[in-house]
Amino acid sequence: MFTRAILALAATAILAACANQKEPAENAVAKIEASLNDVRADAQQYAADQLQAVDTSVNRLKDKLAKKDYRNVVMGAPSVSSEVESLKSAVATAKADAEATLAAAQTEWNDLTSSVPPMVDKLQARVDQISKTRKFPKGMDKTSFETAKTAFEALKTDWTEANREFTSGQAASAVRKARAAKGKAEELINQLEVKV
Secondary structure, eight states: OOOHHHHHHHHHHHHHHHHHHHHHHHHHHHHHHHHHHHHHHHHHHHHHHHHHHHHHHHHHHHHHHHHTHHHHHHHHHHHHHHHHHHHHHHHHHHHHHHHHHHHHHHHHHHHHHHHHHHHHHHHHHHHHHHHHHHHTTTTTTTHHHHHHHHHHHHHHHHHHHHHHHTTOHHHHHHHHHHHHHHHHHHHHHHHHTTTO
């Protein structure tokens, strides 16, 4: 009888302790989820792998909560909360780097858009002139002129694609294409003896 009473008291004490930890456990999980949701969209873009790892930790915590393992939820919450903060920090750094890269690309793009189109115009005029007169630059014959013309058409296509990419927000890729187009234009200007 006495032993049963002690066991009943012990069970009541354990239930009370669990009940006392239910609310802190639920609050901890809710706070962690809210904090993670604040950064989720940016994390998917800038730190997808780290986000996946944090999601796994949060889901483990939620499983414990569902199983009413409040004590382990309360004990595990600070570690998971720390993972979320680390994710937020990584996202902020990656986002700042991306913005700096974009700003640099924007500056270079502005330089390229002021230099490449005039080069293309001069090359077009020179190609048209040579096509009409058939007077090839020194060291160039009909075959090499046709090769240069093909290269010029490819250059115009690259420039158009670079513009399209820049307009659609792919600044870094657009700048790489535009740089390559400028390099081709400079080569063709030399080959076709364009007066700059």
